[in-house]
Amino acid sequence: MNASSDDHDLVVLVHSGGKKAAGGGHEIDTQRALAGQLAALIGAPFRGAFDAARPCPHRYIVPDDTLSAGDAQRMGITGEDDLFGGVVPHPFVATKVIAHGLPPNARAKPAGWSDELGERVRHLVLPGYSAFSREDAHAAAALLWRDGAVRLKRPSGIGGSGQAVIADESELDAQLDDIGDDLLRTEGIVLERDLRDIATFSVGRIRLRSQEASYYGVQHLTRNNHGHSVYGGSDLVVVRGGFDALERIDMPEHARTSIRLAREFDAAIRDAFPGFLASRRNYDVACGADDEGRHRCGVLEQSWRLGGASGAEIGALRAFANDPALEVVHASTVEAYGADTDVPADACIYYRGVDPHGGPITKFYTVDTVDTTRNAAFPKQRSE
Structure with missing residues (x-):
């Protein structure tokens, strides 16, 4: 497929700044290989990693993670035609926490949180809550334990990682201790009905x-x-x-x-x-x-x-x-x-x-x- 005349200077670049980049190895190689195939499909050359200092007026970005609005702006991304991926206005929007609302009378939530979203998607997701404090996590778990087992999920876990089924308060506290109050406050956790x-x-x-x-x-x-x-x-x-x-x-x-x-x-x-x-x-x-x-x-x-x-x-x-x-x-x-x-x-x-x-x-x-x-x-x- 050939690029249009308007895209004669379009180049495809990768951006590796997300959690996967820390792992290195096959994740980065996979990203570059698939970016090369995307480049062939749109008829543009693949030029490797994004570099803000490199003159390049028309870029198509293949990031390894969902981008923040600020990062997207710095890369010149203004719409879907500029990247293979997504852009969110707040970091938490890219994670699992947006699948659930907060427990009743929640004490903590990040800037930009939408209480209305939790109500709107309640019938689309499994029973559960997101929480950004120990008190809210305990309140959410107590409500869910009434009807069965509860799964705790860290918001950015990939492929089932960062998850555990918790049976009581001591197991919940052990998970929260491992996460730490600072990370809990900034990223939150998900507590959700466990299924068989x-x-x-x-x-x-x-x-x-x-x-x-x-x-x-x-x-x-x-x-x-x-x-x-x-x-x-x-x-x-x-x-x-x-x-x-x-x-x-x-x-x-x-x-x-x-x-x-x-x-x-x-x-x-x-x-x-x-x-x-x-x-x-x-x-x-x-x-x-x-x-x-x-x-x-x-x-x-x-x-x-x-x-x-x-x-x-x-x-x-x-x-x-x-x-x-x-x-x-x-x-x-x-x-x-x-x-x-x-x-x-x-x-x-x-x-x-x-x-x-x-x-x-x-x-x-x-x-x-x-x-x-x-x-x-x-x-x-x-x-x-």
């Missing part, structure tokens, strides 16, 4: 300048080189166009429910924070049973940055760009650990190496066309 037999679905929309696609799908888990259960990839049904186009295809009812919850959550965020923008929107929707056997579904969190499913997203965009008649594809990402990983012949590998901390890792995506005369079946949850 959980399935995590993904709903997303991506826009790469003139190209747009949306999807539903499932995540699956794997074992890393240390034996821990971690994110292992995503299986997606991707359509050309936005959420309206996605909802026009045939799909199982639980897929349609996940899309409805994600779209309503997305609209609530846009209304609550006018400074918010995102060209990459991904929402995790969890379904499972609580301690009393009740089936529950709700949005767990959002991702407005390069993520685990982005390889599949980019692969789908590339398939659509190569075939203007193509409307629906199945796209999958796989993150495999260990030295002996079998990779399909038609896969695109975007990382293969030995991470200093994680050991041998291979990441790849595959894309298959879909027979649109048949149901674009919802991918099945994979076991480890």
